[in-house]
Amino acid sequence: MMRRSGALRASPVDEGMKRLSRAANHSALWLVVAGVLATRKGVTRRAALRGVAAIGGASFSASLVAKRLFPRRRPAADLLLVPRRLTKRPTSSSFPSGHAASAAAFTTAVAMESPALAAAIAPVAAAVAYSRVHTGVHWPSDVAAGAAIGAGVALLTRRWWPLGRTEPASAREHRALEALVDGEGLVVVVNPSAGLGGDDPTDRIVEEWPKATIVGIEDLDTVIADHAPHALGVAGGDGSVAAVAALAAAHRLPLVLVPAGTLNHFARDVGVQGLDDAARAVADGDGVLVDLAAVTVDGEGPRWFVNTASLGGYPDMVRLRENLQDKWGKWPAAAIALARVLRTSRPMRVELNGEPQLVWMLFVGNGPYRPKGFAPTMRPALDAGLMDVRYIRADTRFSRARFFLGALLGSLHRSRTYRHLETRWLDVRLLDGEVAIATDGEVGPTGSTFEFRSRPAALAVYRPQG
Known part of the structure; x- marks a missing residue:
């Protein structure tokens, strides 16, 4: 040949x-x-x-x-x-x-x-x-x-890395919501800096909903008092979505999702792929009820999250990434931060529901995530009424090396260093000092006691049928 x-x-x-x-x-x-x-x-x-x-x-x-x-x-x-x-x-x-x-x-x-x-x-x-x-x-x-x-x-x-799903996560039965003609009664909170390119979606939102009110993410605290909305919308990443979803749930307002972030995990799982999906659902008044999760830190809160919360190395990684990303860009900064944190992290002595544990990190998801290994990437259900809890034990010999080996081979779910459970509640008490919590990629307050609770059917979301 x-x-x-x-x-x-x-x-x-x-x-x-x-x-x-x-x-x-x-x-x-x-x-x-x-x-x-x-x-x-x-x-x-x-x-x-x-x-x-x-x-x-x-x-x-x-x-x-x-x-x-x-x-x-x-x-x-x-x-x-x-x-x-x-x-x-x-x-x-x-x-x-x-x-x-x-x-x-x-x-x-x-x-x-x-x-x-x-x-x-x-x-x-x-x-x-x-x-x-x-x-x-x-x-x-x-x-x-x-x-x-x-x-x-x-x-x-x-x-x-399982293949992406084309169907949305299951949610409670379609709920008839108010059809908002031309967006009348809708207030959309926009984070123009969300996403990789910082593409401001405001013009497209105004064109789709000419009667809607557009406010910046910095005005979120006064949006209810100033505008008395019939529904709240959010255009941004998962951090912005979590903040607006918490406000919507607290005031029993339906949420309109306009995916405008880098990954848009929550919008993807709900089944809203873009502005067209949101506009169709708003015009028809179609929606679903989905679960949320909340955590109180040292009795303060609750702090709501739509995707995940974590204790341990992840909050440190987020802080370091934010310090580096102006110089290196978001993704290179994240890689550098992850490498540094993994090298210098220390285990935490905690009580999980009263049982003492020594752990490297703790992950809590709003709803059951799949796969069961180290990198949860998808949710089949947003109506299970459960949280997904995962942690890496530090009390076994060579636990860090075994953790990396299990992650590398994709067999972490069978490792003795890895624990996974699904539960409606989780109480975490640190036995040494305080740590920060991260929710939906945003670093939150530090504390020593954390109470996680699932909130079934806490939020109505506009989602198109079919």
Whole structure:
């Protein structure tokens, strides 16, 4: 096969294959494609993120593991005409092809989230893989092995990162809410700085609901007294949603969700993908009742949360990320902060419902999360009346190493260092000092006693039928 490829007549394809092969060096081509895909929210962004994760695993497996275990000579340069040869030939082991591994990993990962996107990417990935044979730097079997490694790594990402759901979480039966024509009676609280790009959604909201009142997140404390709304809306990330949802629940007002944050976990789980979904539900008066959760800190509160609360290293990571993100950007700052906190964290001596425990961190979710391992990513139900409680024990030998190993292998739910339960209430008392609590990604007050409670059917949310 190599000789037949080398015997092909010279053509303009030769220069194209060389350029394509160089463009894919160090997975640069796929990282650029992922960056473009990530600009769109929803399944497109999930496909990009899964693709990047798969590239990382495939590059490690092919370049740092397989190449060292299976050294192999590259094809002889004289098998090809000079114009076909790469100017700078690689010197590492020929087996397997790292380019093919990255191309297959990215394409397979994207296909798991969006087959339509993968269909557009697959021809380019196939061309990249073949370019390594066409330019004479890999045997066909190198490419085949690399592609197999890449596809396998991409499929393995499901062990740590389940596929996104297309259906919303279950909620209590559809509730007939007031239909707000042109948004009359609706007050929308907008956080213009939410999201990766800081895209202010105010103009689109005004166009959709010309009779609605728009206020900034800084005016949240006075919104009820100043406007007496029939319904509260929120355009922002999960932190903004939690603050407005707490106000809506306290005043028994229905909530309108306009996803405008980076991840929009709560809106996604409720089943509101964008402004169009919210507008349809508001016009028709369709909605559901969903659970919330609340925590009191040293008797003060309650502090409501729509997604998660945590004690331990996460609040420290959030604080450090906020200090670093102006210099590094949000996601690099988060990675740096996580690495520092994991290296320096100390275990907490606590009582959980009266039982003494030594833990690294504690996670509490509003509703049961899945999967059961370290990285809960989805909620099948917002009407279970339960909280999802997870903690990492620090009282076993080599607990931190076992925790990292279990997380790496995707088997943390079977580890002795990991505990998971679903409950309606949880009382936490620190035996040494105080710690801060983080709710929905925002750092809250410090304290030594924390009382978590599930609040079933606490909030009415506009959600379209079907």
